[in-house]
Amino acid sequence: KAGVTQTPRYLIKTRGQQVTLSCSPISGHRSVSWYQQTPGQGLQFLFEYFSETQRNKGNFPGRFSGRQFSNSRSEMNVSTLELGDSALYLCASSLMGQGVETQYFGPGTRLLVL
């Protein structure tokens, strides 16, 4: 099976712009979670989607949003970008999103905000 894929792999944006990142889960996986990784804060949970519904959300401002499509592919959007949004954004998929399931990570999208 193909692994989790993410596009684009690298992005450069300027403050105030918005950005959309895409994640395709492993075939058959219905849960997609998003994480932000920075040197200072480490890996932090953004939100989780299952069957096109956001089930859980981490402690991030409303500028961070997402959605999931009927084929389980997911997108996340960040509006009004700030310098502090520069990070590696990782998505992870699992079969049903049960907490005890393994989450498989994609390669990430590295976002640089200038």
Add this chain to the structure above:
Amino acid sequence: GENVEQHPSTLSVQEGDSAVIKCTYSDSASNYFPWYKQELGKRPQLIIDIRSNVGEKKDQRIAVTLNKTAKHFSLHITETQPEDSAVYFCAAIRGYGGGADGLTFGKGTHLIIQP
């Protein structure tokens, strides 16, 4: 919410020696504890995990132990090799039927294997 503390932040060991990384968690409802290895520029990859109904799990040179009473779990790597050099993250999650809160990660341990 859950809080996971991980120590040490950097660990340097001689090739062939053992390495131990320790994590503590705060939410007694957490019941799944995976460990991920992340090499420079690559995605986190699961190396071993343990569920709260098990005290220890082993996979070749890697083992994980869990003490639910003390709320801590540890990663043990024996006979370390150069390819073990990476950043290791512990995580905890409160899983239940239908949805989960997301993994809470420790800050990571940079493991350096000295030749």
